[in-house]
Amino acid sequence: MWFSVFFINGLIGAYAWALLKLVLPIIGFIGIVINIVVFIYGRIKRKKNHKRFVNFIVNLVLAFPILMTLNIIQLIYPSDIEYVKPSLTAKWPFGEETVVVWGGDSLEKNLIHVTWPSERWGYDLVMEPYDIGSKNNEDYGIWNKEVYSPVSGVVIAAYDDEKDIAPGSEDFLSLEGNHVYIKIDETDTYLLLNHLKQGSVTVKEGDRVVPGDVIGRIGNSGSTSEPHLHIHHQRQDPTKVLHPILAEGLPLYFDGINGNAMPEKGDIILPDPE
Numbered sequence: 074m075w076f077s078v079f080f081i082n083g084l085i086g087a088y089a090w091a092l093l094k095l096v097l098p099i100i101g102f103i104g105i106v107i108n109i110v111v112f113i114y115g116r117i118k119r120k121k122n123h124k125r126f127v128n129f130i131v132n133l134v135l136a137f138p139i140l141m142t143l144n145i146i147q148l149i150y151p152s153d154i155e156y157v158k159p160s161l162t163a164k165w166p167f168g169e170e171t172v173v174v175w176g177g178d179s180l181e182k183n184l185i186h187v188t189w190p191s192e193r194w195g196y197d198l199v200m201e202p203y204d205i206g207s208k209n210n211e212d213y214g215i216w217n218k219e220v221y222s223p224v225s226g227v228v229i230a231a232y233d234d235e236k237d238i239a240p241g242s243e244d245f246l247s248l249e250g251n252h253v254y255i256k257i258d259e260t261d262t263y264l265l266l267n268h269l270k271q272g273s274v275t276v277k278e279g280d281r282v283v284p285g286d287v288i289g290r291i292g293n294s295g296s297t298s299e300p301h302l303h304i305h306h307q308r309q310d311p312t313k314v315l316h317p318i319l320a321e322g323l324p325l326y327f328d329g330i331n332g333n334a335m336p337e338k339g340d341i342i343l344p345d346p347e
Contacts, residue, residue: 079151087190094142101136147180149187159260160324161306163223164284165344172199177337193322195305208239210293213300218291222282230254230312233274237292240299250295253288254311267303268295
């Protein structure tokens with residue numbers, strides 16, 4: 074699995090990464106519990122079993138990646154931006170000043186995304202005021218703002234039936250919440266825009282969109298701490314993968330904005346008024 078992650082990458086690497094971080098730790102913890110129970114039983118019966126110690130160590134190794142899952146050990150998903158193709162250059166999805174809270178190619182600037190293959194170059198975007206601790210969605214600057222299509226393509230999924238939750242709530246129904254997914258004409262890859270407002274999506278499956286078309290408004294649906302837009306670019310059709318994390322993320326750049334084409338955490342983005 075480690076070989077697949079570091080040397081094969083692609084979808085195989087994404088599956089191997091998920092197994093390492095999510096499945097093997099569960100198996101390892103179950104094995105550790107069983108070994109402890111058997112060890113206690115053996116001590117009561119005054120039996121010695123050196124193989125049990127070896128089994129315990131093996132299960133400890135299997136459980137070890139849980140430290141990566143919890144970001145106690147922070148390890149970037151090893152996908153080199155210089156060699157991953159195709160990349161995408163898109164338009165900014167908003168018409169006014171926006172703040173990047175997570176974005177870029179490093180742990181420091183994009184911790185919440187770079188540790189997972191599907192969101193390797195994902196962004197979380199907000200507007201002032203944000204991170205204010207309010208429980209009311211309406212208090213956040215990005216709430217109910219229009220979201221524009223960043224690309225030309227075909228809508229392959231459009232969903233807005235999920236309720237918007239209070240900021241900081243864990244009462245979400247899905248990870249992505251209300252969303253629009255677009256198959257991109259230029260690359261035949263996919264752009265995902267998540268956490269939209271309930272009832273706000275203005276497109277439907279099969280619609281063609283071009284940059285600047287309104288596709289919905291910002292909400293607070295899905296797994297989210299406050300109103301924001303999550304956006305990322307991936308190779309696989311998100312409607313056909315087994316789970317949202319089981320996909321290969323691809324680089325995403327923007328043109329017509331101030332600053333770097335790949336914005337980073339803390340950047341204040343001003344889109345081209347044209």
